[in-house]
Amino acid sequence: MKVLVPVKRVIDYNVKVRVKTDQSGVDLANVKMSMNPFDEIAVEEAVRLKEKGKATEVVIVSIGPQQASETIRTALAMGGDRGILVKTDQMVEPLAVAKILKAIVDAEQPGFVITGKQAIDDDANQVGQMLAALLGWPQGTFAHSLELADGSAKITREIDGGLQTVEVKLPAVMTTDLRLNDPRYASLPNIMKAKKKPIEEKSPADLGVDIAPRFKVLKISEPPKRSGGVKVSGVPELLDKLKADGVI
């Protein structure tokens, strides 16, 4: 079974983003970019399926500018087999991402797609579910653990009340949560090997997908600032203050 893993190049999770003063966006100049952490977990899970003999090939897809090929390389160094870069310099909304991925699924015919549950830049949490719906496939979102059988998957999900297990027929889409696994670091030999793995380039137009944005971003602004308060001398003073504030 072929497994498809979409990965997104995003601002590194350690970077404190800065909103541009003209409110047109956030400052991405000279900022460290990395693979979306949830996608790293997705790549890791796919590679483990291959190592266990449950997947035959792991195909990595990224939609983004030329530099997104570096993100694909990282995934290939972790153990992916080949990459597809759908190149565009435009911002692509989640629905259009899902449509592009659907076109790739139609061509590649994977039996399982693993995406991150959300990208840490737009925090939308949509693509996996949208892709599943467009394909008419079932889904297991926010995955905590996975048991893959012949023709079906048992996916335990992190939900607001605890954990829930669903059984879905394959093909299916799974989206990853934090506890699914601990992604590996690519070893130097594997990074070297990844340089020789093929990355095919396509455009959204090649796939027949219109990526013109539907939404108009009016502005990107700073959230209300919270100013740090005071240090208190000890527990009694703390409780006096909280009482005075009326919160206890």
Next chain:
Amino acid sequence: MASLVIAEHDNAALKDATHKTVTAAAQVSSPVHILVAGENCATVAEAAARIAGVENVLLADAPSYARQLAEPMEALLLSVAGQYDAILAPATTTGKNILPRVAARLDVGQISEILKVVSPDTFERPIYAGNAIETLQAPAGKKIITVRTTAFVAAAEGGSATIEKIAAASDAGNSKFAGEALSKSERPELTSAKVVISGGRGLGSAENFKLLDSIADKLHAAVGASRAAVDAGYVPNDYQVGQTGKAVAPDLYIAVGISGAIQHLAGMKDSRKIVAINKDEDAPIFQVADYGLVGDLFKIIPELDEELSKRGYK
């Protein structure tokens, strides 16, 4: 036309996330209808009918909706979507699971976790872990929206909506519920509690984490955690507060042994008052805390517990 809110419930009780979503929905398109999909959930529909401002409650009562799995819910929502110009769900794990499927099938983009309805087609939502706020305008046509419930007040009780039974919609039947392990707690829910006390890696173990219980009891608080505490297995995943866990905005948030990474702050910095207890005086959590207590939590927490007792908190 009207807006439709997907009720958050467990077949027995209607969750207050629904009331908050109704408030947002009324600002997008009135009148507001509520969809209660579940199994043996008539009491939930009755509770939904009592929310002020709600005109109609659609009740889909069938075994296939017992767990509100995304696939049957998608089919059900598509069967009624034509009557509405907006469909909203609270940004819970249920709402997030279902709604993007509906959006995709209707060929409209989804607006996730809105903080504010600026006008019926313009919304504010957090991006980059809440370090930026995006204001975006949706095109004409249906709006599919999930709502950050802590950003909206709950709609009041006092309504008397009609309850209309609707038929189940057929779906491919390619998913099924196969078990659950829910955290049991007598405490208030994390997302609606007035007081939250959260622990981080600084607690050091599952055993130590229980130190927070006695304080939580006295303050009627919910207990939360940082990702590091969840990853280390001190508490279950549903305790996680943050960018990728739960967003909370209580009157009082007490962070114990939590450093204050941006991903954690994303989930709690809208709290009214924040208290930080940390031995590192440079910990970033102090930059957002109204009151900081620098010191060893293993000394401070028992002291806090005792002082609360002295002051009559039980």
